[in-house]
Amino acid sequence: MRETHFQHEFKVNIWCGVICGYLIGPFELPTNLNGPLYLDFLQERLHELLEDIPLALRQNMQFLHDGAPPHYSLQVRQYLKEQFPHWPPRGPDLNPLDFSIWSQMKALVYKEKITSLPQLRRKIEEAADVIKNNTQGLFDIKRSDHKVY
Template sequence: MDGHIKWKSNWAPEIQGYLHGNSYLNFLQNDLPELLEYLPLRDLQNMWFQNDGCPAHYARLVREYLNQEYPGRWIGRLGPILWPPRSPDLNPLDFFYWGYLKDRVYSKPISTLDELRQNITQATDHINGRRYARRIKRSFLRRCHACINAGGQQFEHLL
């Protein structure tokens, strides 16, 4: 493998209604494994899981599942490794990906669910085509080193 994840181009979970503990658990159990199926076994065995402070992400049944699937290797509210909610300094998805994705998806008014899905697909294809994942990884590693050098204290001024 060349270091890039090969995604199924037609894969998309069917999300309806509001996100809650049961629907998020369903995603973790049924959809996430399909997303990760192309990762090498070694990467899967060493993978850590990170949640943010979304209430569905720390529902009791979700935490129990994560404790079973990622024992001592998940980060999140009420998890074995606590992570401050909405902490963008070490979360590449928060400090870049979601904002950039939303800017592209909502650049024009959307009137249908199919239009929204099409915009999301086009935006993610654009991001993946520009190899932003590699840039995000480099930025994340730079932020981790700055955090370590600052002894876990505030470090944005060191970037």
């Protein structure tokens, strides 16, 4: 066994979503994320990530995220309440991404030692592709679940 400290060498802030078994993203957010930057992502970039999701799923989706401070800023809460009227202002600390996707992604990304930030970004993209293209389903999300996590 060899101890390593990947988290201390490189840092990226990645957003992913799940809707009806589809993995959305990954999308790299600013490292020092705050409410206005997260709101900008929601307003300007999220729709691009959802373009490949069937319209019927997007029309009926709900939005859920954890209680991280940028997610809970007043501007973000107001925007989400307008876009998703049934949006819960505080999502659970553990959502399907926490207990399913992130563990799978980390296992794929950190199979081998990461030596640079570009390599880390590439490995994250590759891991997302593996998860997206796995017909066996690396994660167990009900197809009737119309939530974006």
